[in-house]
Amino acid sequence: MNSKPLETRERNSFSPIKTKRVFEEVSAEIKKSIVRGAFKPGDRLPSEVELSRQFNVSRQTIREALRILELSGFITVQRGAVGGAIIVDTILKSVSESLVDAIQMRKITPDDLSTCRLEVEKAMMRYVISYADASDIQGLQENIDEAKEAAEKGIPPFKQNLQFHRILAKASGNHMFFVIVDSMMAVISDFFTRIPPDFDISKGVIGVHQEILDAIKEKNLDKAIVLLEKHIPEIGHRFRGMADSA
Amino acid sequence: MNSKPLETRERNSFSPIKTKRVFEEVSAEIKKSIVRGAFKPGDRLPSEVELSRQFNVSRQTIREALRILELSGFITVQRGAVGGAIIVDTILKSVSESLVDAIQMRKITPDDLSTCRLEVEKAMMRYVISYADASDIQGLQENIDEAKEAAEKGIPPFKQNLQFHRILAKASGNHMFFVIVDSMMAVISDFFTRIPPDFDISKGVIGVHQEILDAIKEKNLDKAIVLLEKHIPEIGHRFRGMADSA
DNA sequence: TCACATTTGTCCGTATGTATC
DNA sequence: AGATACATACGGACAAATGTG
Numbered sequence: 001m002n003s004k005p006l007e008t009r010e011r012n013s014f015s016p017i018k019t020k021r022v023f024e025e026v027s028a029e030i031k032k033s034i035v036r037g038a039f040k041p042g043d044r045l046p047s048e049v050e051l052s053r054q055f056n057v058s059r060q061t062i063r064e065a066l067r068i069l070e071l072s073g074f075i076t077v078q079r080g081a082v083g084g085a086i087i088v089d090t091i092l093k094s095v096s097e098s099l100v101d102a103i104q105m106r107k108i109t110p111d112d113l114s115t116c117r118l119e120v121e122k123a124m125m126r127y128v129i130s131y132a133d134a135s136d137i138q139g140l141q142e143n144i145d146e147a148k149e150a151a152e153k154g155i156p157p158f159k160q161n162l163q164f165h166r167i168l169a170k171a172s173g174n175h176m177f178f179v180i181v182d183s184m185m186a187v188i189s190d191f192f193t194r195i196p197p198d199f200d201i202s203k204g205v206i207g208v209h210q211e212i213l214d215a216i217k218e219k220n221l222d223k224a225i226v227l228l229e230k231h232i233p234e235i236g237h238r239f240r241g242m243a244d245s246a
Numbered sequence: 247m248n249s250k251p252l253e254t255r256e257r258n259s260f261s262p263i264k265t266k267r268v269f270e271e272v273s274a275e276i277k278k279s280i281v282r283g284a285f286k287p288g289d290r291l292p293s294e295v296e297l298s299r300q301f302n303v304s305r306q307t308i309r310e311a312l313r314i315l316e317l318s319g320f321i322t323v324q325r326g327a328v329g330g331a332i333i334v335d336t337i338l339k340s341v342s343e344s345l346v347d348a349i350q351m352r353k354i355t356p357d358d359l360s361t362c363r364l365e366v367e368k369a370m371m372r373y374v375i376s377y378a379d380a381s382d383i384q385g386l387q388e389n390i391d392e393a394k395e396a397a398e399k400g401i402p403p404f405k406q407n408l409q410f411h412r413i414l415a416k417a418s419g420n421h422m423f424f425v426i427v428d429s430m431m432a433v434i435s436d437f438f439t440r441i442p443p444d445f446d447i448s449k450g451v452i453g454v455h456q457e458i459l460d461a462i463k464e465k466n467l468d469k470a471i472v473l474l475e476k477h478i479p480e481i482g483h484r485f486r487g488m489a490d491s492a
Numbered sequence: 493t494c495a496c497a498t499t500t501g502t503c504c505g506t507a508t509g510t511a512t513c
Numbered sequence: 514a515g516a517t518a519c520a521t522a523c524g525g526a527c528a529a530a531t532g533t534g
Contacts, residue, residue, distance in 0.1 A: 048519080
C-alpha cells in the first residue's frame with residue numbers, strides 16, 4: 001500500500017504538537033478501509049507479517065496498530081492456524097467500557113447517566129409514537145412476554161428489561177438515538193453484573209413496561225412520558241455509590 | 247512486582263473463553279494503580295525498560311500495555327529525555343472518540359444526526375439554564391466574540407460555532423450530555439469538510455448564538471428552545487443529500 | 493552552541509504457545 | 514500425532530526526539 005519508507009516522510013514546517021507515530025498512521029489507514037466498507041464483519045485482515053510487508057513497517061509496529069483497532073472495537077484477534085485479525089463491530093461495547101472507566105474515575109456520575117438517559121428517552125418517545133409500526137409493537141410485546149417468562153422461572157429479567165429500551169430506540173427509526181441509548185444500556189448492563197440482584201424490582205419493571213407499551217399503542221405521548229419519568233429514576237437510584245464498587 | 251515468568255502462570259481448569267494475554271494483565275494492573283490513586287495526573291510512570299524489569303516482561307509487552315492505557319485516556323506518552331508516560335485524565339475524550347467511531351461505522355445520516363442533536367440540546371438546555379454559572383456565560387460570550395473576530399478577517403467561523411455547543415454542553419454540568427454533544431459535533435465537523443463553505447450562513451449563525459446566550463442570561467427556557475428549533479435544522483439542511491458523496 | 497544522557501520509536505531475529513487440518 | 518500457520522513474547526540493536534549541562 002505504501003512502498004515509501006515511512007520514516008522519511010515529509011513534515012510540514014509548522015510541526016503539529018505531536019508528530020504522528022507510524023503505528024497511528026497504520027491504524028488510521030486500516031480503520032479508514034473498514035469504515036469505507038473494504039472489509040466487512042467476518043472478513044480477515046492479512047496476517048501480521050503480510051501487513052508488515054504491505055505497509056513496509058516492522059511487525060511490532062503492526063501489532064501496536066492492531067491493539068488500537070482491537071480496543072476500539074473494529075477487530076478481534078484470534079490465535080492459531082486460521083486465526084488473525086477478524087473484522088467485527090463491537091464499537092458500542094468499547095464505548096460502554098470507556099464509560100465504565102469514566103464512572104470509576106468520577107468523570108461521570110450514575111446520576112448524570114440516569115438524568116441524561118431519562119431526557120433522551122423522553123425526547124425519543126415522540127418519534128417512537130410517530131413512527132413505530134406493527135412489527136415494532138409486536139417486538140416490544142414479545143420482549144415483555146419473555147421477561148414475564150423468565151420471572152416465572154425465577155430468573156431476574158434484567159437482560160430483557162434492558163432490551164426493551166433498545167427495541168424502543170430502534171422503533172424511533174432514528175439510528176442516532178439508537179446508538180446513544182444502546183451505549184447507555186451497555187453501561188447499565190455492566191452495572192447489573194456488579195450489584196446484588198433485586199428480583200422484586202426487576203419484576204415490577206415488567207409492569208411499567210407494559211403500561212408504556214399500552215401508552216404507545218394509544219399514541220398517548222403525555223402518558224408515556226409520565227411513565228418514563230417515574231420509571232427511569234427508580235433504576236437510577238440503584239446505582240448510587242456504584243463508582244466505588246468496581 | 248511479579249518475578250514468576252508470566253508465561254507459565256496457572257490457569258483455571260474451566261477455561262476462560264480467551265486466555266488473557268500478558269499485556270492485558272499488565273495494563274489492567276497499571277490501570278488499577280491509577281484508579282486507586284497511586285498515580286495522579288502529572289505523575290510519570292517508570293520508563294519502559296524500568297517497567298519491563300518490574301513486571302518481568304519484555305519491552306514490547308509493556309508498549310502494547312501502554313497503547314491501551316493511552317487510548318483509554320489514562321496516560322499520554324512523550325518522547326525525549328524527560329519524556330515518558332504521564333498520567334492524564336482525558337477519559338471523557340476517549341468516550342467521545344469511541345462514540346464518533348460508532349456513529350461513522352453505522353453511516354448515520356445527517357438527517358438522523360441533526361434531529362437527534364436538536365432533541366438532545368433542547369433537553370439539555372433546561373440544565374444549562376439551571377446550572378450555568380458566571381464563568382460558563384463568560385466562556386460562551388468569548389466564543390461568540392472569537393467567531394465575530396474570525397468572520398471579520400474573512401475566515402468562516404465553523405470551528406467556533408461548533409465549539410459554542412460544546413461549551414453549552416459543559417455548562418449543563420452533566421458530563422454524559424457533554425460526551426454525546428461532543429461526539430455529534432465531531433461528526434458534524436467532519437461533514438463540514440466535505441461541503442463547500444458558505445460564509446454568509448456561518449456569519450448568520452453567530453447572531454443566533456448571541457440570541458441564545460441572551461435567552462440563557464434571562465433564564466428564558468422557552469425562548470432558548472424556540473431559537474434552537476429554528477437554528478439547528480438550518481444547519482441540518484446543508485448536509486442534505488450528502489450521505490452519498492462520501 | 494554543542495555534546496550528552498534519557499526515553500520513546502522502530503527494526504530485526506528467534507522462540508514458543510495455540511488452534512486447525 | 515504431526516505439520517502448518519498464526520499470534521504472542523522475548524532480546525538486542527539503532528534511530529529519533531528532547532531536555533540539560
